[in-house]
Amino acid sequence: MPLSGLRVIDLTRVLSGPFCTMLLGDLGADVVKIEPPEGDSVRRQGAVRDGLSWYFAAFNRNKRALRLDLKRPEACDVLARLIAGADVLVENFRPGVLARLGFDADRLRALHPSLVVCSINGFGGTGPYRDRPAFDFIAQALSGFMSMNGMADGPPLRSGLPVSDLIAGLYAALAIAAAAPRARASGQGERIEVSLTNAMASFLSYAAANYLATGTAPARGGNDHPIAAPYGVFPTRDGELALAIPDDAFFARLAAALGAPALARDPLYATNAARVANRARINAIVGGRLAGETTAHWVTLLNAAGVPCGPVATVAEALSDPQLMAQEMVLDVPHPGHGTVRMLGFPMKLERHPCRVRRPAPEPGEHAEEILAEAGYTPDERTALRAAGVL
Amino acid sequence: MPLSGLRVIDLTRVLSGPFCTMLLGDLGADVVKIEPPEGDSVRRQGAVRDGLSWYFAAFNRNKRALRLDLKRPEACDVLARLIAGADVLVENFRPGVLARLGFDADRLRALHPSLVVCSINGFGGTGPYRDRPAFDFIAQALSGFMSMNGMADGPPLRSGLPVSDLIAGLYAALAIAAAAPRARASGQGERIEVSLTNAMASFLSYAAANYLATGTAPARGGNDHPIAAPYGVFPTRDGELALAIPDDAFFARLAAALGAPALARDPLYATNAARVANRARINAIVGGRLAGETTAHWVTLLNAAGVPCGPVATVAEALSDPQLMAQEMVLDVPHPGHGTVRMLGFPMKLERHPCRVRRPAPEPGEHAEEILAEAGYTPDERTALRAAGVL
Secondary structure (H helix, E strand, O other): OOOOOOEEEEEEOOOHHHHHHHHHHHOOOEEEEEEHHHHHHOHHHHOOOOEEEHHHHOOOOOOEEEEEEOOOOOHHHHHHHHHHHOOOOOOOOOOOOOOOOOOOOHHHHHOOOOOOOOEEOOOOOOOOOOOOOOOOOHHHHHOOHHOOOOOOOOOOOOOOOOHHHHHHHHHHHHHHHHHHHHHHHHOOOOEEEHHHHHHHHHHHHHHHHHHHHHHHOOOOOOOEEOOOOEEEEEEEEOOOOEEEOOOHHHHHHHHHHHHOOOHHHOOOOOOOHHHHOOOOHHHHHHHHHHHOOHHHHHHHHHHHHHOOEOOOOOOOHHHOOOOHHHHHOOOEEOOOOEEEEEEEOOOEEEEEOOOOOOOOOOOOOOHHHHHHOOOOOOHHHHHHHHHHOOO | OOOOEEEEOOOOOHHHHHHHHHHHHOOOOOOEEEEEOOHHHHHHOOEEEEEEEHHHHHHOOOEEEEOOOOHHHHHHHHHHHHOOOOEEEEEOOOOHHHHHHOOOOOHHHHHHHOEEEEEOOOOOOOOOOOOOOOOOOOOOOOOOOOHHOOOOOOOOOOOOHHHHHHHHHHHHHHHHHHHHHHHHHHHEEEEEEEEEHHHHOOOHHHHHHHHHHOOOOOOOOOOOEOEEEEEEEEEOOEEEEEEEEHHHHHHHHHHOOOOOOHHHHHOOOOOHHHHOOHHHHHHHHHHHHHOOOOHHHHHHHHHHOOEEEOOOOOHHHHHHHHHHHHHEEEEEEEEEOOOOOEEEEEOOOOOOOOOOOOOOOOOHHHHHHHHHHHOOHHHHHHHHHHOOOOO
16 A cells, blocks of 8 residues: 555544544554543544444545553653664654653654654644644634635534644645655655644635735625626525536526526626626526426526536435445444444545545554553563553 | 656646646646646636736646647647656546546556556546536535534635645645655556546535534534634724634643633633533633734734634735734746736745746647657657647
C-alpha cells in the first residue's frame, strides 16, 4: 500500500488527530494509537452497540493501541523508545503540552533526527490566541466560515458537521505524507503544524479572493449562489430538488428540458447576470414547473439533458443511495466481540493498492505486548511495566 | 521542499482540481497547468483587479502554464510527450472524457508505466450516476451533508463555500502525495479517483456512525449541538459570541466565570445530559449574562478561564484578525503587470521546508517555450507548433 512501512506514533484524541491518523492508516501506515488509562473519550461517545462506540470504531480503524499513563516517567520512557523507532509523531494537545511531557523539539531531535512531528491545534503555536482552548465550533466562527453559512435573513451558522476538525485532519495527513519520504531519505526531520482555524480560513476560497480584491465579501445567501441563478432547492410533487445552473449553456438545457426553450432567449433571463438580477422571477418560473412532478422524474429527465441536479438526501437516504452503494461508501467491518460494525468507506479510490480495513478499531491497550516487543522490550520487562501499572 | 522534483501535469479547471494541484505546488511540486485556448474559466470569474482575477490568482499560484487545444491531434501529441516526462497526471473531466481524447488507461500505461493518474469527478467512475453532470451544490445535497446544515425549522442548506470541491481536492492531493513515491520507486503506476460526492459523504462522520448504529441520524439543529449545551451563538452588548461547552468540567468553568458557580451544582444543569434536556433554560440563563457585556470582554474573560469561545467573524474581520495575521494567513504576492495580489496563506506550516509562493499564477500560455524545451522540442519545432496554432 502507498504508506506501507510508515510507522506513526499517534498521541491524538477525539476527532481531528484521529481522523488524520485514520487516513494514514487507510493508506497503509502502521499507526500506534497511544491512549491515557481512561482511553480516548470518543470510546464513550456516540451510539454504542454490543459494547462498542461505532463513532470510535469508524475513526480508529487500521490502528493498533497501547495504553500509557504519560503522567508517569516510566511511561514517558516507553514513549521515547517508540518514537525512536517511528517515522512520524502526531499529537493534538494544546501548544506546549508535549514539551511539558518532556518531549520538546530538542529532545525529539535527539531521540530521532529524521522524525516528522505533526501538531494539530486550535489556533497555531504562535500568535495571541495560541493558548486559548479550541473547539471545532470556535474555529468555524473565528475563521469567517460561519459568516458565509446560513440564510440571508438568519444568523451565521456552523456547519452541522465538525468540518474544521476534519479539514485540519486532512491537511495534516497531506503534509505528513508529503514530508515523510524526504525526511527519511535526507535524515532531516520536519515539524508540521495545522490549526483548525487556519484550515477553515483556507476554505474561504472565492469569498476571500473577492473580499481581498474589493473590500466586500459575498453576502450569506442560504442556497442561493451569489453569481448564478437559478440555483437552489426547489419543492417537487413529493420532495425537493437541488438544482445548479452555473452558466447560460446550462440554462438553455434547463429551459429546453422544462419545455420552455424561449426562456433562454428572453432578455430577462438569457444571461447569467440577467437571471441573477431577476432571481425571484426565474426561480418562480422554474419552481412552478418543478413543483408539478416528482423528484425522481426531474432527476432522471434533467440529468439526461445534462442539467446538474439531485435530491436533497437525508443521512439515511445518502447511506443507502445506489451510487454511494456502488462506490462502496458504506462498509461492513467484522469486530470480534462486537458483531459487525457498519461505517463509512474510502473516498480515496486507488486501483492498484486500494484503501482497506486491515484491522478493526483496537480494544484499549490491545496491542501492548506486540508493540513493546517490537520496541525491544523483553517479556520480563513487559511484565514489570504491566505490574507497575504503566500500561 | 517536500514535493520538490515531482512533476505534475494538470488538466484540471475551475476549482476542485486546481485546488488539488495548488496544494501540491505549495508543497514544492512542479505543476504544469494545461489550459484550452480560451483558458480556465476562473480567469474570467470573481473580482478582477489590474486585469487579473484574484480568485484565479489564488488557486493557481505555484504553477506554470501551457495552452493546448486538445481537439487537435498535434496538441495531443504534445500532451503525450509531457506525460512521458511527468510523475503525475491530474484531471477533473467527466468520466470517459480523457479516454476520448486518446488517453485511456492502456495508452497512459504505455506512455509511462509508473505514472500516477488522479481523476476528480462528481460521483465516481462507476455506478448509476457516473455520467451525470456534477457540481459542488449537487454533491452537498446528494451526500446527506446539507441535511445536517441549517436551522432545525429551516430548509437543508448548502455550505456557503464550495466545500465539496475543496475537500475532494484535499483528498486527491493526499492520495497523490502518498502514492507517488512508491510508484516511482517500484515502477508501477497508480490510478486514483476521488469524487465530490464520496468526499462529502466521508464528512458525515459521527452523524453516519450514529445513523448506522441506530437507524436514526442526529437532527439538523442550527448552532445547537445535539449532545452538548450550552453551545451556540449568543448576543452580547455589541455583537455575538460563539460558545462551546463540551462537558461538565467546562461548564463548571463557565459558571464560575459568569459569577454563578452554583449552576454547576444545580441538578437542572449539573450534567451535560441535564443541560441538553434543559437547553432553553440554560441558554436563557447564560445568554442573559452574556448580553450584558461586550464580545471582547467575554472573549478575554472566558478564554482566560479556559472556556472555548470566540467572536463570529465576518470574512473581513477574519482576514484582519490578529491571530490569522500572526499565522500569515493573508499573503501579499507580487504579480508582475498586475500589482500586488493579496491571497490566503498556507494552513500547512512546515518548519524546515515551509510552503511558499515560488511563482505567481501564470499568464495564459506563459511557460510554453520552457516547458516544450524541457520536453525536448527544438526551437524550430516550437515555432512550427506556435505557427500552427496548437499552443
